[in-house]
Amino acid sequence: MEALVAQKVTKRYKGRHRETLALDAVDLSIAKGRLFAFLGRNGAGKTTFIKIASTLLAPTSGRVELFGRDVVADPAAVRPLIAVVPQEGKPFYHMTPREHIVEYLRVRGASGETAKSRADGMLEAMGLNEYKDEVSYRLSGGLQQRTMVAMILATQAPFLFLDEPTLGMDPFARRQVWKVIRRAAQAGSTVLLTTHYLDEAEQLSEELAVIESGRVLYRGTAEALKSTLGREVRLRFSRGFTAPELQPYGRVFEERGAVTLLTMRKDVRELTELALERGSEITVGPVTLEEAFLELVGRGIEEDA
Amino acid sequence: MIAGGQVKAAFRICYFNGIIPLWRSPLLIWAVFLTPLSFLFFLFVITGPTDPQFLPHAVVGGVLFTVIFTGNGMLNDCAYLRLERQLQQIFVASPVRPFAYLMGMALSELAFTIPALVLFLAILLLVTPVSLLGFVGLLGVVLLTWLMATSLGFLISTLFKQLREIWPIGTLTFSSLAVLPPIFYPAYLIPARFQWVAFLAPSTYASQLADAVTGVNVGSPLSPGVLNSPWLDLAGLAGATILFALAAAYLARWREP
Numbered sequence: 429m430e431a432l433v434a435q436k437v438t439k440r441y442k443g444r445h446r447e448t449l450a451l452d453a454v455d456l457s458i459a460k461g462r463l464f465a466f467l468g469r470n471g472a473g474k475t476t477f478i479k480i481a482s483t484l485l486a487p488t489s490g491r492v493e494l495f496g497r498d499v500v501a502d503p504a505a506v507r508p509l510i511a512v513v514p515q516e517g518k519p520f521y522h523m524t525p526r527e528h529i530v531e532y533l534r535v536r537g538a539s540g541e542t543a544k545s546r547a548d549g550m551l552e553a554m555g556l557n558e559y560k561d562e563v564s565y566r567l568s569g570g571l572q573q574r575t576m577v578a579m580i581l582a583t584q585a586p587f588l589f590l591d592e593p594t595l596g597m598d599p600f601a602r603r604q605v606w607k608v609i610r611r612a613a614q615a616g617s618t619v620l621l622t623t624h625y626l627d628e629a630e631q632l633s634e635e636l637a638v639i640e641s642g643r644v645l646y647r648g649t650a651e652a653l654k655s656t657l658g659r660e661v662r663l664r665f666s667r668g669f670t671a672p673e674l675q676p677y678g679r680v681f682e683e684r685g686a687v688t689l690l691t692m693r694k695d696v697r698e699l700t701e702l703a704l705e706r707g708s709e710i711t712v713g714p715v716t717l718e719e720a721f722l723e724l725v726g727r728g729i730e731e732d733a
Numbered sequence: 734m735i736a737g738g739q740v741k742a743a744f745r746i747c748y749f750n751g752i753i754p755l756w757r758s759p760l761l762i763w764a765v766f767l768t769p770l771s772f773l774f775f776l777f778v779i780t781g782p783t784d785p786q787f788l789p790h791a792v793v794g795g796v797l798f799t800v801i802f803t804g805n806g807m808l809n810d811c812a813y814l815r816l817e818r819q820l821q822q823i824f825v826a827s828p829v830r831p832f833a834y835l836m837g838m839a840l841s842e843l844a845f846t847i848p849a850l851v852l853f854l855a856i857l858l859l860v861t862p863v864s865l866l867g868f869v870g871l872l873g874v875v876l877l878t879w880l881m882a883t884s885l886g887f888l889i890s891t892l893f894k895q896l897r898e899i900w901p902i903g904t905l906t907f908s909s910l911a912v913l914p915p916i917f918y919p920a921y922l923i924p925a926r927f928q929w930v931a932f933l934a935p936s937t938y939a940s941q942l943a944d945a946v947t948g949v950n951v952g953s954p955l956s957p958g959v960l961n962s963p964w965l966d967l968a969g970l971a972g973a974t975i976l977f978a979l980a981a982a983y984l985a986r987w988r989e990p
Contacts, residue, residue, distance in 0.1 A: 485989045511827065512826040514820075515819070517823070519818070520818070520820065527753070534745050537828060589826070
C-alpha cells in the first residue's frame with residue numbers, strides 16, 4: 429500500500445519581480461513503512477515538497493494523498509497521522525528536552541503516563557538523558573536539534589517528515605539518530621527525510637529520489653544510482669598525475685591538489701603500479717553516492733575536470 | 734482530536750508557553766507592568782492634583798493597556814515561533830486545530846499579564862471604591878479586550894514573512910489601540926468635533942465601558958454628537974471582538990499560501 433502519492437505537484441512562488449518554479453509537476457509515491465530520502469541541492473525543491481505533503485504549504489496545482497487522504501482538500505484528516513521536523517527548527521528556549529517531548533505528546537492528545545514513558549525511552553535512545561533537565565538555551569546546537577528530532581519521533585506518527593534531521597550534529601550523534609529513525613521505520617512509520625549528507629542517505633534510506641530544479645531526476649536505491657555511473661572504483665592520486673593523462677581510464681576531477689579518477693576494477697592494478705613508479709600516494713575505494721549524485725545533477729564533475 | 738482534546742491542547746500550550754517561562758524568568762512580569770505603570774506615574778504627577786477623577790480612570794486605563802498589549806505579545810510570540818524557531822509548523826502538522834493554538838497562545842499571553850493586572854486592580858481599589866458587580870463587569874471587559882487583541886495579534890502574525898516587517902506593525906497597531914485612544918486620559922479632552930475619531934478604535938469602547946461598570950466618573954460629558962451609552966460601548970467592544978476572532982479563525986494563514 430502507498431503511504432504517499434503525489435501527482436503533478438507544482439509550486440510557483442510569486443516574488444515582486446519574478447516567479448520561481450520550485451516544483452515542476454512532481455510525481456512520487458512512497459510505500460507504507462519505507463524509509464525514503466530526498467536528495468538535491470539547496471533550492472532544488474525538497475523542502476517545498478515536504479511542506480506541501482505535510483500540510484504546511486499549499487501547492488499551486490497537483491494532488492498529494494497521504495494514506496488515501498487529500499492533504500489539500502482535507503488537511504484535518506491528514507494532520508493526526510503526521511509529524512514534522514522543520515528545517516532549521518529550534519526548540520522553545522525555556523524548556524528542557526524532557527518537557528519538549530512530554531508537552532508535545534500531551535498537546536497531540538497522549539495521556540500523561542504515555543507521554544512520560546515515551547519521553548524517557550526517547551531521551552535514552554537519543555543520548556539526551558544527561559541533558560534532559562537542562563533548559564534548551566543552555567544546550568549546544570546539536571543537542572537542540574536532537575531535542576527537536578526526539579520530540580517528533582516520540583509521536584510515533586504513521587508518517588514522519590524529517591527535513592535535514594541531523595543538521596549540525598557530530599558524527600556520533602548522527603549515528604545515534606539514524607538508529608532511532610531506523611527503529612521508527614521498523615515499528616511501521618513511513619519516513620521521508622531530506623539530507624545533504626549523502627552518507628546519511630546511503631546508510632538510512634531504502635529508496636531515494638534526486639530532485640533538481642523542481643523535477644525528480646532519479647528514483648530508486650542508492651546502489652542503483654551508483655551503478656548508473658558505469659564506474660566501480662574511485663582512485664585518488666596525491667601527486668604525479670595530471671587530469672588529461674587519466675581521462676582515457678574514466679571520469680577525472682581535481683580537488684585540493686589531488687586527482688580523483690572513477691574507473692573500472694580491471695584498471696586498478698595497472699594504475700596502482702604506475703602510481704608506485706611515480707612515487708604517488710594512492711587511495712582506492714568504491715565509488716560513493718556523492719559522485720553518483722554529482723554526476724546525475726550534472727554539475728561539479730564537469731566543471732572541475 | 735475531539736473538542737475536549739482541543740481545549741486540553743490549548744491549556745497545555747498555555748502551560749508550557751506561559752506558565753513555565755514566567756516561573757523561570759519572573760522578570761517578565763515587570764516588563765509587562767512597567768510601561769503602563771510609567772504612563773500612570775506621569776499622568777498622576779502631571780494631572781493628579783488638579784483633577785482627582787483622572788487617577789481612577791488612568792488606573793482602569795492601565796488595566797486595559799496591559800490587556801491590549803497582550804495582542805502585541807501574541808503577535809511577536811507567534812511570529813517568532815513561526816519564523817525564527819519554526820515551531821508553529823510542528824503544531825500545524827499535528828491534530829491541534831488553529832483555534833486551539835490561538836487560544837493556547839492567547840492564554841499564555843494572559844498568564845504573563847495576570848500579575849500586572851492583579852497589581853493594577855489592587856491600585857484601583859486603593860484609589861476608588863469598586864463594587865463586586867463592578868469588579869466582575871471589569872473582568873468581563875478585560876476578557877473581551879484580551880480576546881480581541883490576541884485574535885488581531887495572531888491574524889497579523891500569520892500574514893508576514895519577515896520578523897523585521899512585523900515588529901513595527903505590532904508597535905503601530907497596538908500603540909494605536911492603547912496609547913492614542915482615550916485609555917489613559919478621558920475622551921472629553923479630545924476636541925468635540927474629533928471625538929468620533931476615538932470611537933474608530935475598539936479600545937475606546939472598552940475604556941468607556943470599563944469606566945461605566947466600575948463607576949469611575951471622568952467628569953465632563955462627551956460632545957452631544959457622540960452617542961454615549963454603556964450598551965453601545967458593549968456592542969462596540971463585543972462586535973470588534975467577534976469580528977477579530979472570526980478573522981483570526983478564518984483569515985489567518987495556518988497553512989502558507
